Amino acid sequence: MDLMKVKMMMNNQLLNLNKRYKQKQEIVMKIVMISQIIQLNKEINKNEHKISYSKIDNIINILLMQILHLFLIVAVLSCDIDEAAKAFKSKQIRDPIFPYTKNPYDIVDPNYLQKVSDNLQDTTSVCAIKYDDYEKQIYHLKHFNSKEEAEQNQFIVTHQGKCGACSTLQDLAVYLTNDLTRPVRKCGLMYGLSQHHLLKCIKGLGFTDTCAQVWLYNTLNTKKSCFWPCIVSFMTNEDFVKNGKLNKCLQCDEDISGPIFKYESGRTRRNSGIKSEIDRPDDQIYDITHCYY
Numbered sequence: 001m002d003l004m005k006v007k008m009m010m011n012n013q014l015l016n017l018n019k020r021y022k023q024k025q026e027i028v029m030k031i032v033m034i035s036q037i038i039q040l041n042k043e044i045n046k047n048e049h050k051i052s053y054s055k056i057d058n059i060i061n062i063l064l065m066q067i068l069h070l071f072l073i074v075a076v077l078s079c080d081i082d083e084a085a086k087a088f089k090s091k092q093i094r095d096p097i098f099p100y101t102k103n104p105y106d107i108v109d110p111n112y113l114q115k116v117s118d119n120l121q122d123t124t125s126v127c128a129i130k131y132d133d134y135e136k137q138i139y140h141l142k143h144f145n146s147k148e149e150a151e152q153n154q155f156i157v158t159h160q161g162k163c164g165a166c167s168t169l170q171d172l173a174v175y176l177t178n179d180l181t182r183p184v185r186k187c188g189l190m191y192g193l194s195q196h197h198l199l200k201c202i203k204g205l206g207f208t209d210t211c212a213q214v215w216l217y218n219t220l221n222t223k224k225s226c227f228w229p230c231i232v233s234f235m236t237n238e239d240f241v242k243n244g245k246l247n248k249c250l251q252c253d254e255d256i257s258g259p260i261f262k263y264e265s266g267r268t269r270r271n272s273g274i275k276s277e278i279d280r281p282d283d284q285i286y287d288i289t290h291c292y293y
Contacts, residue, residue: 079289081176084176084291084293085176086173087293088170088173088290089173091136091139091170093138093139093140093169095140097167097208098210099213100210100213103217103220104217104260105217105218105220105221105257115263116260117259119162119262119263120259120262122162125160125161126143126147126158127143127158127159127160128141128142128143128155128158129141129142129155129156129169130154130155141158141168142155143162143163157288158172158267158292159268159271159288160288161262161268161271162263162266163266164214164263164265164266165208165210165211165213165264165265166208166211166267167265167266167267168208168211169293170206170208171208171211171267172267172272173206175272178206179277180269180276181276181277182277184205187219188219188222188223189234192219195220198216198219198220199212199213199216202215202219211267214264215265217260217261217264218257218261221256226257229252230253232249233247233250234249240278241278272290273285273286273287273288
């Protein structure tokens with residue numbers, strides 16, 4: 001077997017994996033495969049004049065079998081993101097989440113604000129789903145104190161933290177296929193003077209009605225409290241993160257609007273294991289794979 005053909009085949013496998021898998025297992029697979037190619041090159045270079053073609057062929061076959069084994073493991077642990085999002089979009093929640101009748105940012109009740117604060121400290125509870133039919137088309141949500149408790153009750157964890165307005169699988173589909181920072185900011189800049197058109201713009205991203213409301217209230221509150229730093233950030237095309245720190249606009253949004261948004265939405269990108277344009281430390285991204293469609 002031609003060594004160059006083997007290298008090309010391995011490189012093609014890497015490219016295919018890059019297209020299909022976007023979870024952490026992809027990185028592991030790439031590292032292992034690259035190390036195997038290096039190992040093969042070293043073996044051949046070391047014994048350039050001594051090694052036989054049958055020996056090379058044997059080494060290649062062993063490496064390919066290892067790659068196939070790893071590929072099967074990754075295939076079980078991972079799934080195609082676009083395929084998952086398409087499937088989630090068609091699911092129906094059994095118990096609809098009712099729309100808001102009041103902007104939660106206007107609530108000044110100390111008990112409510114304490115719940116919001118406590119929610120920020122909660123790192124163990126989860127929101128989980130359970131399908132009600134064999135075809136996996138209808139499901140319901142339930143909050144559990146831990147991942148273990150959810151699994152013991154035969155539920156599937158969909159994100160860390162309490163369930164909320166954006167915990168539906170339809171909203172998960174939006175989170176999986178869109179980086180929302182720029183689109184939502186664009187909606188805010190274009191339609192900030194009209195709540196009706198702003199909500200319509202946010203819903204146009206694919207959110208459910210109630211989740212879109214939460215994003216609307218978050219955007220309005222950030223506009224009210226962080227207007228100038230966000231205008232400067234937009235006009236200067238400022239990086240989201242610089243020297244490991246959020247820019248002033250995003251930090252203001254995080255501090256002023258973030259706590260209530262996290263409490264009301266339930267699902268966020270971080271607690272759903274989804275990375276975004278805003279570079280966050282790995283320990284802030286919940287470890288979860290959405291392959292339960």
